Amino acid sequence: MKFIIQRDRLIDTVQDVMKAISSRTTIPILTGIKIIASEDGVTFTGSDSDISIESFIPKEEDGNEIIDIKQSGGIVLNAKFFGEIVRKLPMDTVEIEVLNHHQTIIRSGKAEFNLNGQDHDEYPHLPQISEEHVFSIPTDLLKTLIRQTVFAVSTSETRPILTGVNWQIADSVLTCTATDSHRLAMRTAPIDIDPTVSYIAVIPGKSLIELSKILDDSNEPVEIVFTENQILFKSKNILFFSRRLEGNYPDTSRLIPTESKTELVLHARDFLHAIDRASLLARGERNNVVKLATLEEKIIEISSHTPEIGNVIEEIQSQSIEGEELKISFSAKYMMDALKALEGTNITISFTGAMRPFIIRSVEDSSILQLILPVRTF
Amino acid sequence: MKFIIQRDRLIDTVQDVMKAISSRTTIPILTGIKIIASEDGVTFTGSDSDISIESFIPKEEDGNEIIDIKQSGGIVLNAKFFGEIVRKLPMDTVEIEVLNHHQTIIRSGKAEFNLNGQDHDEYPHLPQISEEHVFSIPTDLLKTLIRQTVFAVSTSETRPILTGVNWQIADSVLTCTATDSHRLAMRTAPIDIDPTVSYIAVIPGKSLIELSKILDDSNEPVEIVFTENQILFKSKNILFFSRRLEGNYPDTSRLIPTESKTELVLHARDFLHAIDRASLLARGERNNVVKLATLEEKIIEISSHTPEIGNVIEEIQSQSIEGEELKISFSAKYMMDALKALEGTNITISFTGAMRPFIIRSVEDSSILQLILPVRTF
Incomplete structure (x- = not known):
């Protein structure tokens, strides 16, 4: 194998592929990057056996030579x-x-490196994927879907299935759901697929986070292929494979209340900042819990209290309060995560009492829903 | 105590003062920030008992009101x-x-915090400093002096005196010296002080690093006051106290060779990059060691070798090689630290054989000297 390649292109590609490589792998050859030069270009592969990334650099692109391939191998x-x-x-x-x-x-200018390599035939083969269920989403939408849901996956391995995001296709709609059993994030998007096709796959949160990092911010389509135990994302020159989580994802539809007793409409950013401030003194025993109470004249009071440190209280003006009076406590972190995931300037929060899960939605956009379970304090 | 203050000014001041505060202190009240409001303004103090920082915000500055003091305390x-x-x-x-x-x-807009405070009379008093030995240096020069020497202090507590930088005043010149016994950094600067005054103080490296962070990039003078066991830096509205290290700093002048057998003149940046590349494969048993050899025609070869990984070799063009042929090994890290501290584009390296300390100087600036002890490998 021998080729001459543009350095900047090589740097970008190696950086992408390395996102799949873990130094803690138990399979020594997976600490390596596989490089295969063919007549058409060079393919770089990295894998930690959960995620595999394959990136191809063509010999020529838009009429410019990127690689001069002297000998394949x-x-x-x-x-x-x-x-x-x-x-x-x-x-x-x-x-x-x-x-x-x-x-x-590895030679560049007067610098010459001599690295001990390994036989590429000993590198594990990537899964063979038969393109059965294929659909595509624009790159930017895919990144948004991931950003708005993946933060809510469980970080605990006690229920491994909850460390993934549930991707469900039915009636030409993709629904992505993540929950750690204390809060839930859900986002839907119409996709261009036959409405009779239905499909479910649970994708590890970690895979989606790494995928998000290597995708650029274009609106170029990413092809998505589901198979028995893998999911493949194909963008221009990059193949991203992830294993799927085994097991049945819980039925989350029953968790989501269909009616509400109190409904608030709020400016999202003002509310986020007030929660952020209240969370500063919400340490101590009950981790990060803030209180919300409805007052007269559309005013909402946010407060928190840690005896040894002090307390904080803040009033914010809502756009409307409808239904019953309410006092409720919840995790400031979960609320801030949910608010950051929502797009749009105004939000609706629908409560069905101080002990029941409540829902946060954007007033402008119904494709996203955030749910939080309250904490008993009042 | 009651006052109303501009938030941005308060944020900057608190950030400065917090640089002295450690959460690991054994004196509980030192996890706090002391705030004293007088008729003229408000003073903020933080301390970890090694370093103390006092910052004063005047009531008025340039005719603008910064603080409205309602009640002192x-x-x-x-x-x-x-x-x-x-x-x-x-x-x-x-x-x-x-x-x-x-x-x-603490009240701002509709947000109201209530913090449990402590009695300011229980806060330790800052050292009283009689202004005996005072001189001043422009802020930017002071920061440069620190940057060019402090990296060479020892990080080991086996010889505590070496964790400080030796500041020596004689003949109206300030000489700052740091060494960890494997390398040495020295910088001199003329100061405006009576030539008969001579003085020595060893200042903890950590203090100088924190001081550097709170000084801005102006050329305003910083007043420096030496006392028995403290050193005080006074810039506009900020007092920075540091304890001094006890004990005698070793006589480093004998370490510095006065003659040389081989002398190289090199482009500093090209040399730095070549050392950086060679250091990539200088891992393994001998930590971070690279080799330098003089070749024919003013060429210098930089190389390193780690058997299990590979090797690297690079030729660089020097401006001149004078004296004996040379092969020498040294720490890539020490060399890179030294090169980054030097200002100017061209450097002279003076060797007196492969086993003796060598000196790196800027061709353009004689006020700074870096010394490195080689490693035996050839």
Whole structure:
């Protein structure tokens, strides 16, 4: 294998692929990055066996030569060292050449690195995916779907299925749901797929976070392929594979109240800042709990109290309060996460009593719903 | 105590003073920030007993009212909570009022915090400093002096005196020296002081780093006062006290070779980058060691080798090589630290053989000297 490649392009690609590579893997060859040069270009692969990322750099793009391929072949190079080396090379182009015994020369200007490589035939094969259920979403929408739901997955392994986001397709709508059993985030989006197709897959939250990092901010379509135990995201030159979580995701539809007893309409940012301030003194025993009470004249009172430190109280003006009077306590963190995920300037919060889950929605956008379970304090 | 203050000014001041406050202090009241309101303004104090910072905000500045003092008095407030609260207040002004039992109200817009304070009379007194030995340096020069030496202090407590920078005044010159016994950094600067005054103080590296952070980038003078066991830096509205290290600083002048056998002149940045690249593969047993060898035609070879990973070799063009041929090994980290501290584009490195300390100087600036002890490998 021997080729000369533009350094900046190599740096970007290695950085993407390295997002799949973990130094804590139990399979030694997976600390490496697989490089395969063919006649058409060079493919880079990284994997931690949960996530695999494959990135292809074509020989030519838009009529410009990116890689000069002298000899095809392959090698596996230690990802950490290779990544650090390419970032610090002195010139705009890099020559990579495999000699005998997997010795690999990385040459740029007067600097010459000689890295001990490994046989690329020993690298595990990526899953073969038959393209059965395929649909596509614009990149920016995909990133938004992830951002608005993934924060609510469980970080505890006691119920592994809750560490994933449930992706459900029915009636040409994709519904993404995440819950850690104390709060829930749900987002829907219409997709271009036959309405008779229905499908469910639970995707690890970690995979979605890494996917989000390597996607750019374009509106180019990302193709999504579901298979038996994998999900594949295909964007331009990048394949992102993730395993799916096994098991049945709980039926969350029963959790979501269909009626409400008190309904508030609020300015989202003012409310977020008030909760943030109240959370400053919401430490101590009950972790991060703030109180909300409705007062006269559309005023809402936010407060918190930690005996050894002090207390905070703040009034905010709502746009409307309808229904019963209410006093309720909840996690400031969950509320701030939910408010940050919502888009739009105004929100509706629908309560069905101080002990029941409540729902936060954007006034302007019905595709997203956030649910929080209150904490008993009043 | 009761006053109304501009929030932004309060935030900046609290941030400065907090640099002296450690949450790991064994004296509980030192987790607090002392606030004293007098007729002229408000003084904020933080201390970890090694460093103390006192910052004064005047009632008026350039004819603008900054604080409206309603009632003088004092309080000590938990620094962590107070700091977080002031950063998140909603309005441009803040009212701070002490009620009975050290209860302190912090009010901004509709937000009202009530913090449990402590009696300011219980806060330790700052050292009383008689202004015996005073001189002043421009702020930017002071920051440069610190930056060019403090990185070379020892991080080990086996010889505590080496964790400080030795400040020596003689013949109207200030000489700052730091060494961890493997390398040494020295910087001199002329100061406006009577040439008969001579003085030595060893200042903890940590104090100088914190001082550097709170000084702005102006060329306003900072007054420096030495006393028996303290050093005081006075800039506009800020007093920074540091304890001095006890004990005798070693005589470092004997370490510095006065003659050389090989002398190189190099472009500093190219050399730094080559060392940085070579250090990538300088891991393993001998920590971070790179080799330098002089070749024909003013060429210098930088290399490193770690058997299990690979090796790197790079040739760089020097401006001149004078004297004997040389092969020498040294810590890449020490060399990079030294090169980053030097100002100017070209450097001279003076060697007296592969086993002796060598000196790095800027060609353009003789006020700074860096010394490194080589490692035996050739």
